[in-house]
Amino acid sequence: EYYSSIDKMQLLGQVEGELVSATDDYLMKGQKQLDMLRSFVNRVKTEHAITRLQLEQHEEYLDQPLQAFRLIKRLVVDWAEVSELLAAHQAKDEYRTTVDEMIKYPGLPNQEELQGAVKGLERLQHVYNLTANELVDRVSNSIQADSSSLWKDCFEIGVQLYELAKYQGALEWLQLASSLLEDVDGENARRMAAEVYEYLALTYIALGQKERAVEVLKELLSWFSPTTPHPARYILDSLEYNMPKSPKESTESALFANFSRLCQGKRLPEPDSGSESLRCYLDFDRHPRFKLSPLKVEQVHLNPDINMYYDVLNDAQINAVIEQSDQFDSFRSMVVGNVVTDTRVSQQVWQNYTSYIIKSLANIVGAISGFDMQNAEEMQIANYGIGGQYAAHFDYFSKLPDRYILGGDRISTNMFYLSDVQQGGYTVFPKLNVFVKPVKGALVNWFNLHRSLAQDNRSLHAGCPVLEGSKRIGNIWIHSAHQEFRRPCSLNSNE
Ligand SMILES: O=C(O)CCC(=O)C(=O)O
Ligand SMILES: [Fe+2]
Secondary structure, eight states: OOTTTHHHHHHHHHHHHHHHHHHHHHHHHHHHHHHHHHHHHHHHHHHHHHHHHHHHOOOGGSSHHHHHHHHHHHHIIIIHHHHHHOOOHHHHHHHHHHHHIIIIIIIIHHHHHHHHHHHHHHHHHHHTTOOHHHHHHHHHTTOOHHHHHHHHHHHHHHHHHHTTTHHHHHHHHHHHHHHHHHTOOSSSSHHHHHHHHHHHHHHHHHTHHHHHHHHHHHHHHHTTTTSOHHHHHHHHHHHHHHOOOOOOOOOOOOHHHHHHHHHTTTTOOOOOOGGGGGGEEEEEESGGSSSSEEEEEEEETTTTTTEESOOOOOOOHHHHHHHHHHHOOOOOOOBTBBBTTTOOOOEEEOOOTHHHHHHHHHHHHHHHHOOOOOOOOOEEEEOOTTTTTTTEOSSSSOOOOOGGGOOOEEEEEEEOOSSSSEEEEEEEETHHHHOOOOTTTOOOESSSBBBOOOOGGGGGGEEOOOOOOOOOEEEEEEEEETTTTOOOOOOOOOO
């Protein structure tokens, strides 16, 4: 699967590059073959014409031994060359092999992937409140997009959203496609506009807007002569009988509103302003390793504590982690009962502590968190793709798996940001009105459990969709067993 990870997308980029160069190569060889044929046939044509002319003028022409020879020679030698030329399908075979290989490994994306990518775009629009136009502007201003093909991409997105029954979104993209198409000339533009209009009409119908649908269909049909059979005519006729009812507007939860706002880096003002006492400070004393190079701490939230630590990893360490984890095949996140859902759109690998680099990261987490690392899970390294996200969730278990009966639940999450993210990709805590912007080399940590080890539902958090860039994180979850002296109970069971 490609779309859920930027790393996999790079592989796809290479595939496209190779297909392009194989096609170029094939075209060049093919062209050479055609050129040879062309010059051969031109030569034969002249000779043949001369022969015929001579024959008409004096029949004994072919009596001349040389002329007779030339005709025979052409038929024996030259035409044989042609048929040899045609038989030499070598270029074509090579081309076919290359294409076949590309299709077999790593494999081309399928319809499902296309839908996954489109859903990612839709998610971005939804969370960041972007119109189709704004998304195109924001994401493609760095790429010199060619408007003569941009309309087609917008159209394709509209069609996919229509197929996914996301009609409001489909409408926006189809309208954008149709307005972009106005700037395209050429004989095909009309035909293409008709396709866009047909989908536009179907979308209006699905949205229960009959008048608009009729308008669009009539406009479309006005481009053709009344006798031309066109599916639009059929749609128009059938509209009388089966106009679906307007779909119900879905109302969005307050939690989603919080999530979306925080993803955009906006906090609600806090009346009792607990955030005033938040500090940034240099910590020399937390662990001997910080004596000479203090830990840069930013308190993000107090009670429950969320802290961000900057410059914990340098680029060399991050590269080493990525190199180490690249040796393993990443896979799409399985969330609920091994079913792939849109809850988590990313790919990840697990890394144990046998390698030097991963072990040293665990040591850092131990030094910063003060927790015993015996019961830490292996490190999970994740990469998010187009619109990649992790919807709001808890890191603690709804039902503790048997393998953690002794180790306990996930008391603390320790997350390294292994990349910056150009736009989006914040980590947000909707119940605490908190957002954290990814900063390469930083570590953020928080508690998922109360001191009493009861699950703390204020720890609800999410990874916002990535708008631009590639987001990488590394997670180490620490479990609750043997931490009683490191984070003791208090007298208040809610603390
Ligand atoms: O990507 C993020 O910012 C959050 C990831 C997360 O919550 C997780 O992996 O459990
Ligand atoms: Fe999480």
